[in-house]
Amino acid sequence: MKNSPIITVKNISKKYNINHQQGGYIALRDVITNIFKNPFTFLKTKTKEVLGIETKEEFWALKDINFEIMKGEVIGIVGRNGAGKSTLLKILSQITPPTTGEIRINGTVGSLLEVGTGFHPELTGRENIFLNGAILGMKKKDIVRKFDEIVKFADIEKFLDTPVKYYSSGMYVRLAFSVAAHMETDILIIDEVLAVGDAEFQKKCLGKMNEITKEEGRTILFVSHNMGSVKQLCNKTILLSNGKIIDFGETENITEKYLSLSKETTSEKWENKGNEFNNEYFKPEKFYISKEKDDSLWVNIETTINKLDESLTVGYALYSEDNTLLYWSYQTDSKESDWPELNIGNNKIKSKLPTEIFNSGIYKIELIASLYFKEWIISPNNINPTIFFNFSKKFNESKYWVQKRPGIITPNNQWKIIK
Structure with a gap:
C-alpha cells in the first residue's frame, strides 16, 4: 500500500536481568565443606554463588x-x-x-x-x-x-x-x-x-x-x-x-x-554510589560545582586512580541551555609543566569556568575521561556523570544592558574610538 507505514512498532518492551552479588570473605574450609555437603548444588550454582549471595533485578x-x-x-x-x-x-x-x-x-x-x-x-x-x-x-x-x-x-x-x-x-x-x-x-x-x-x-x-x-x-x-x-x-x-x-x-x-x-531536574553535584564507572585508570568519586569567595565558579572532580597511565586525560564537556556543545576542557590543555599531577590513590582537581562570557541560563556539564588516542574511559554523550547549574548574569554598569541578551555567549567587549 502506498500510504502504509515503513516502520510499525507495537507494544515493544525490553527487559534486562541485572545480577547483584553480595557477601564478604568466606574461608576456604567453608567453601570445601559446602562442596562435600551439596556437591550437585555447588556445581549448579557455581563458585560465585557459594562465595556470595547472588540476586537478580529486572530492569526494563x-x-x-x-x-x-x-x-x-x-x-x-x-x-x-x-x-x-x-x-x-x-x-x-x-x-x-x-x-x-x-x-x-x-x-x-x-x-x-x-x-x-x-x-x-x-x-x-x-x-x-x-x-x-x-x-x-x-x-x-x-x-x-x-x-x-x-x-x-x-x-x-x-x-x-x-x-x-x-x-x-x-x-x-x-x-x-x-x-x-x-x-x-x-x-x-x-x-x-x-x-x-x-x-x-x-x-x-x-x-x-x-x-x-x-x-x-x-x-x-x-x-x-x-x-x-x-x-x-x-x-x-x-x-x-x-x-x-x-x-x-x-x-x-x-x-x-x-x-x-x-530544567526541573537540575543538580549541581554527582556522587558515585559504589562501583559506578569502575576503572583502574580512573574512577570518578564526586563531580560538582563550587563557588569561591570572589564569586568564581569551579568544576571539581574527585577520583580514585589505581594504575597510572601518562596518557590519562580528565575533563568535562559544557553544554548550553538548548544542549549545544560549547567546549571540551581537559587537565592537559596547557603546557605540560602546568598539568596537575595525578597520583595513585585519591585525587582532587578543579577547573575555573569562564563565566565572564556566559549568558544567563541553565548549563549542563558532562564528565569525560580517556587514555589519549587509546580508549574512552567515560565518553561524551553517553551515560556518564552529569551536573547542571543555573547561571544568572550580573549586568555591568551600562544603563542599556539590563536584561538577558540573545546568543549563547555574552562577553563584555572593550570599545574605543579610532582617531
Whole structure:
C-alpha cells in the first residue's frame, strides 16, 4: 500500500536481568565443606554463588513502546541519558530482539550506532570501506560505484591506506557516516555518534541527511542531545523518559518540553554510589560545582586512580541551555609543566569556568575521561556523570544592558574610538 507505514512498532518492551552479588570473605574450609555437603548444588550454582549471595533485578530499558513512521519522514528521538534511546535503535536495527512486542519494517535498514562499528583496526581505511559496506548490506559492485564519493565526503584521502587503528575518533566517525549515508537503504538509523566529529563535519552531515530525505525519499531516525540539530533536521520527534514514550509530535513542541523537563531536574553535584564507572585508570568519586569567595565558579572532580597511565586525560564537556556543545576542557590543555599531577590513590582537581562570557541560563556539564588516542574511559554523550547549574548574569554598569541578551555567549567587549 502506498500510504502504509515503513516502520510499525507495537507494544515493544525490553527487559534486562541485572545480577547483584553480595557477601564478604568466606574461608576456604567453608567453601570445601559446602562442596562435600551439596556437591550437585555447588556445581549448579557455581563458585560465585557459594562465595556470595547472588540476586537478580529486572530492569526494563523500554516499556510498551508504540509508534508508526511513514516513508520519507525524519524522526528525532530525544531524552536524557538512560531514557532508552540507544536500546530502541538497537532493536530497530535488529541488533538485539525485544522482550515483548512486534516490529514491522517495510524496507532495508542501515544504522550508525557506535564509533568504529564494523571497522577492523588492523585494516586500512580502503579495506574497511569494503568491510563496513558489506556489514551494512552493500554489494561489492555498489561499494565500488560509490567508493570515490565515500572517500571524498569523509575527507580521508591522505589516510586511505593507513590502518584505522591510527585514526582519531573524528576520522572514524567521518568514514563510518560516509559509508552509511551513501548506502542506498530505505531507512537510516543514526545514534549520537556525530557529537564526536567537529562542527564543520556535523554541518556537512546534516546537509547530507537533508539531501537523502528530500531528493531520495529515504527515512531517517536520528538520536541527538543537540536540540538545534534536531530542530533543523526532524519534522517530528519522540520524547523518551525511563523507557517510555512521554510524547510524540511536532519537533518544536517536543524539544521545548524536553528542555523544560531537564530544567526541573537540575543538580549541581554527582556522587558515585559504589562501583559506578569502575576503572583502574580512573574512577570518578564526586563531580560538582563550587563557588569561591570572589564569586568564581569551579568544576571539581574527585577520583580514585589505581594504575597510572601518562596518557590519562580528565575533563568535562559544557553544554548550553538548548544542549549545544560549547567546549571540551581537559587537565592537559596547557603546557605540560602546568598539568596537575595525578597520583595513585585519591585525587582532587578543579577547573575555573569562564563565566565572564556566559549568558544567563541553565548549563549542563558532562564528565569525560580517556587514555589519549587509546580508549574512552567515560565518553561524551553517553551515560556518564552529569551536573547542571543555573547561571544568572550580573549586568555591568551600562544603563542599556539590563536584561538577558540573545546568543549563547555574552562577553563584555572593550570599545574605543579610532582617531
